[in-house]
Amino acid sequence: MPEQRELTIQGWGRPTRPRDATVTTGAAGDDGTLELTAFPDLAEVLSKGARRYLARELGWTPRPTRPVAVGAIRLAPSRLAEECRTRLVELLGEDHVRTDRDSRLRHAGGKSYLDLLRRRAGDASDAPDAVLTPGSTEETAALLALCSEMAVVVVPFGGGTSVVGGLSGIDPDDRPSVSVDLGRMASVRSLDVPSSLVTVQPGLRGPALEEHLAGHGLTLGHLPQSWEFATLGGYAATRSAGQSSTGVGRFDDLVAGVTLATPAGVVELGSPPASAAGPDLLGLALGSEGALGIITELRLRVRPTARSQAYEGWSFRSWAAGLAGLQQLARHDLLPDVVRLSDPDETRANLQMAGGTGAKALRGTLRARRRGAGCLLVVGWEGLPSLVRARRRAAASVLRDAGAARVGRRVGESWRRHRFAAPYLRDSLMDAGLLVETLETAAPWTALPAVYDAVREALHASLRRSGKRPLVMSHVSHGYATGASLYVTVLADRDDALPIQQWLLAKRAATDALLAAGGTLTHHHAVGADHRPWLEREIGPLGVEVLRAVKQRLDPQGICNPGVLLPD
Numbered sequence: 001m002p003e004q005r006e007l008t009i010q011g012w013g014r015p016t017r018p019r020d021a022t023v024t025t026g027a028a029g030d031d032g033t034l035e036l037t038a039f040p041d042l043a044e045v046l047s048k049g050a051r052r053y054l055a056r057e058l059g060w061t062p063r064p065t066r067p068v069a070v071g072a073i074r075l076a077p078s079r080l081a082e083e084c085r086t087r088l089v090e091l092l093g094e095d096h097v098r099t100d101r102d103s104r105l106r107h108a109g110g111k112s113y114l115d116l117l118r119r120r121a122g123d124a125s126d127a128p129d130a131v132l133t134p135g136s137t138e139e140t141a142a143l144l145a146l147c148s149e150m151a152v153v154v155v156p157f158g159g160g161t162s163v164v165g166g167l168s169g170i171d172p173d174d175r176p177s178v179s180v181d182l183g184r185m186a187s188v189r190s191l192d193v194p195s196s197l198v199t200v201q202p203g204l205r206g207p208a209l210e211e212h213l214a215g216h217g218l219t220l221g222h223l224p225q226s227w228e229f230a231t232l233g234g235y236a237a238t239r240s241a242g243q244s245s246t247g248v249g250r251f252d253d254l255v256a257g258v259t260l261a262t263p264a265g266v267v268e269l270g271s272p273p274a275s276a277a278g279p280d281l282l283g284l285a286l287g288s289e290g291a292l293g294i295i296t297e298l299r300l301r302v303r304p305t306a307r308s309q310a311y312e313g314w315s316f317r318s319w320a321a322g323l324a325g326l327q328q329l330a331r332h333d334l335l336p337d338v339v340r341l342s343d344p345d346e347t348r349a350n351l352q353m354a355g356g357t358g359a360k361a362l363r364g365t366l367r368a369r370r371r372g373a374g375c376l377l378v379v380g381w382e383g384l385p386s387l388v389r390a391r392r393r394a395a396a397s398v399l400r401d402a403g404a405a406r407v408g409r410r411v412g413e414s415w416r417r418h419r420f421a422a423p424y425l426r427d428s429l430m431d432a433g434l435l436v437e438t439l440e441t442a443a444p445w446t447a448l449p450a451v452y453d454a455v456r457e458a459l460h461a462s463l464r465r466s467g468k469r470p471l472v473m474s475h476v477s478h479g480y481a482t483g484a485s486l487y488v489t490v491l492a493d494r495d496d497a498l499p500i501q502q503w504l505l506a507k508r509a510a511t512d513a514l515l516a517a518g519g520t521l522t523h524h525h526a527v528g529a530d531h532r533p534w535l536e537r538e539i540g541p542l543g544v545e546v547l548r549a550v551k552q553r554l555d556p557q558g559i560c561n562p563g564v565l566l567p568d
């Protein structure tokens with residue numbers, strides 16, 4: 001299996017050494033290591049034209065706003081009582097109870113814009129007091145019982161890629177906290193080829209699982225943008241969606257069963273292939289974000305590796321026409337496996353900022369066809385060659401009837417090749433003084449246009465300042481028969497004096513607006529700490545009561561990730 005690489009503390013990608021440490025603000029660390037970004041210099045990743053375009057659009061003046069050195073990040077001493085540490089060591093072994101600085105820093109928070117702002121400013125006040133690495137379901141259940149007895153908060157840690165404050169470890173009672181890193185539990189336990197079921201441990205990541213499955217001609221096919229670092233347990237705990245989820249299904253759809261270790265004991269949930277034995281309790285574990293316990297094993301549905309793939313681009317003249325086209329595809333059950341419709345702002349930004357042959361080809365095709373930038377649709381099909389051909393042909397006819405023009409396979413292929421690159425670019429943009437964040441929702445087809453307008457208006461109103469305005473780029477990322485998801489990327493000149501408040505206000509305005517217009521609080525990022533205040537608006541007071549009652553039964557002392565999911 002490939003090595004599971006560590007994620008850098010202040011950004012995305014593997015830890016790197018900067019080529020020019022002198023431009024960095026803040027004191028140098030003891031070890032001199034600066035874990036900033038995979039690409040320390042914006043000029044290396046964005047062309048001059050792209051930088052000019054952003055400066056013009058945003059009223060942004062590029063400036064170095066680099067993170068402090070890792071050695072300068074402030075970390076309070078561990079609050080874990082010695083008696084507790086001793087008992088945890090007896091349970092797990094000395095090597096698996098860590099209170100050293102590096103372990104604690106590596107488990108401080110996730111990877112949202114706010115998480116990165118804090119880490120870049122040298123703030124690790126959300127770091128756990130210790131990091132535990134259990135090796136089995138039994139050890140996990142035992143540590144949960146022990147932490148429950150000793151009043152220690154437990155935050156499960158998968159890949160650490162949460163973007164909703166899922167790892168912030170907030171506790172209203174301010175008890176000591178431990179991060180339970182599932183990285184030691186990262187193997188494939190068994191593969192049942194006739195039943196298309198693979199049993200895995202929660203700390204395994206997508207690339208390692210895909211490599212294992214490929215040896216048997218199988219695939220899981222779950223490819224979120226965080227695929228390189230996120231874990232299978234994390235996907236289940238957050239109800240993740242991948243880039244091919246329109247076709248293969250969301251992660252929820254791929255889970256046939258899980259083992260959940262809780263302070264009250266271990267429960268097995270889910271009965272493949274199907275069951276009518278009462279309500280499906282598996283749904284309690286999916287999206288539970290560590291608030292009910294720790295998922296220690298997963299049984300996942302797999303499928304044969306695709307023998308044929310086809311990705312291509314289409315262009316619509318307008319957003320409304322694009323949405324109507326997708327709706328037609330959905331109605332006829334013809335949605336491709338990958339569906340990504342960009343709005344005019346995102347299409348224009350992609351055309352301006354993307355280099356490479358795909359973007360060049362697209363610009364040429366659009367010019368030749370006398371179409372403006374319009375709205376770009378990237379679609380992809382995977383599977384048996386005959387099925388891919390038939391589905392593609394049928395979808396093409398619907399798209400043409402809806403007024404779309406095919407703009408070629410190079411566009412689709414280019415998207416596929418670069419689909420994991422954006423998070424690396426985020427670091428470089430942040431280094432140069434930009435606010436960069438995303439948010440997402442979903443709505444029925446009828447409500448989607450209003451949700452789109454409402455989010456854009458709210459973000460523009462909140463982030464507009466004298467001479468500066470945000471760039472708000474949206475795309476439909478997943479289609480369903482009943483509606484679609486909307487993914488929004490925001491760029492703006494950062495308010496250097498109050499960067500955290502700047503985004504908190506914008507996020508609050510956007511969330512209020514999207515809920516009022518009929519969108520869901522989150523389509524795939526989960527609730528975490530950031531969305532908690534709005535959960536009651538989505539599931540109602542009685543819904544919250546039901547969740548609380550389940551938590552009370554499984555986690556009577558409230559030690560399991562108390563800062564997420566349930567409102568205060």
Ligand SMILES: Cc1cc2nc3c(=O)[nH]c(=O)nc-3n(C[C@H](O)[C@H](O)[C@H](O)COP(=O)(O)OP(=O)(O)OC[C@H]3O[C@@H](n4cnc5c(N)ncnc54)[C@H](O)[C@@H]3O)c2cc1C
Pocket residue numbers: 012110111112155156157158159160161162163166167182202223224225226229230231232233234235236237238239240241242243288289290291293294295296423524525526528561564
């Ligand atoms: C650059 C970037 C791109 C992203 N792209 C996508 C995307 O395309 N689609 C998408 O859905 N999400 C995306 N995300 C969000 C994130 O990757 C997902 O939420 C992912 O599922 C989290 O997995 P993880 O292993 O990193 O979990 P973590 O971040 O470690 O944990 C997430 C939450 O789940 C809990 N948890 C983790 N493991 C377990 C477990 N075994 N048992 C119980 N609780 C657990 C944690 O306590 C936490 O509350 C992206 C994030 C980033 C930073």
